[in-house]
Amino acid sequence: MVLRNVTASAIDDAAPSQYLQRYVRAELEQLLILQDRQQKIRQIENEIKSLPAQRKHLDSQLADSAATLEAIKHKARQVEVDRKKLELDVGARTESINRLKTQQYQTRKNDEFQAMGHEIQRYEDEIRKLEDQELELMDQADKLKADVAAEEKKAGATKDSITRQMNDLGEKSKALESRLQELTKERTELAEKMDEDVLGRFERLFGSKGDSAIVAIEHGVCTGCHMKLTVATVKAAESGKEIVSCEQCGRILYIPA
Numbered sequence: 219m220v221l222r223n224v225t226a227s228a229i230d231d232a233a234p235s236q237y238l239q240r241y242v243r244a245e246l247e248q249l250l251i252l253q254d255r256q257q258k259i260r261q262i263e264n265e266i267k268s269l270p271a272q273r274k275h276l277d278s279q280l281a282d283s284a285a286t287l288e289a290i291k292h293k294a295r296q297v298e299v300d301r302k303k304l305e306l307d308v309g310a311r312t313e314s315i316n317r318l319k320t321q322q323y324q325t326r327k328n329d330e331f332q333a334m335g336h337e338i339q340r341y342e343d344e345i346r347k348l349e350d351q352e353l354e355l356m357d358q359a360d361k362l363k364a365d366v367a368a369e370e371k372k373a374g375a376t377k378d379s380i381t382r383q384m385n386d387l388g389e390k391s392k393a394l395e396s397r398l399q400e401l402t403k404e405r406t407e408l409a410e411k412m413d414e415d416v417l418g419r420f421e422r423l424f425g426s427k428g429d430s431a432i433v434a435i436e437h438g439v440c441t442g443c444h445m446k447l448t449v450a451t452v453k454a455a456e457s458g459k460e461i462v463s464c465e466q467c468g469r470i471l472y473i474p475a
């Protein structure tokens with residue numbers, strides 16, 4: 219009888235406390251898993267949000283490359299236009315010279331003949347200058363032709379690389395979306411099994427803190443806000459009979475295993 223009483227009283231004393239400790243420990247473990255999934259969800263959501271900017275960046279690289287190529291092509295076309303104009307100018311002066319030479323044969327006046335000769339001389343000087351300019355432009359055109367070829371090759375490589383990167387982004391986006399779905403499902407299933415009050419407390423903290431809602435106590439310090447905890451808080455957390463919060467930042471505390 220006595221023995222039975224002692225045993226019964228020992229069970230009565232120990233059982234609720236052990237039950238509570240187990241319950242709290244399980245709750246904290248669930249919160250840590252939930253937090254891990256929510257942190258991963260947050261990270262993936264941020265990665266997904268960064269995708270349009272990455273695409274935009276690639277688009278602008280592609281546009282820059284096309285614009286550089288177009289600018290060089292435009293310059294090459296302009297040089298060709300300028301060269302043709304010089305050619306026409308030379309042609310016009312050659313015609314004038316021919317006309318003057320014909321007139322020279324027709325005149326009998328010496329001063330007229332000489333005046334025409336000066337004019338021919340002037341046109342010939344101009345033609346030499348124009349032809350020098352034309353040679354210079356032909357030199358430029360040769361260089362630009364090589365530049366255009368090099369830039370076309372470069373633009374082609376850029377386009378290939380950007381197409382590849384765009385495809386990679388597409389693949390990445392799909393992978394992130396499917397991982398997000400998995401995590402969200404897992405998160406929902408976890409949350410359904412949890413105590414509503416604890417879950418609500420966790421959600422509020424997770425939303426407001428930006429990083430962690432449940433953090434470890436290390437050397438009597440809250441690893442969320444890095445403030446020293448009171449002895450009473452640490453003792454309460456160690457006893458494991460209730461869910462304890464940091465008195466500074468409000469984050470839920472646990473003792474790491």
Ligand SMILES: [Zn+2]
Pocket residue numbers: 440441442443444445464465466467468469
């Ligand atoms: Zn804290």
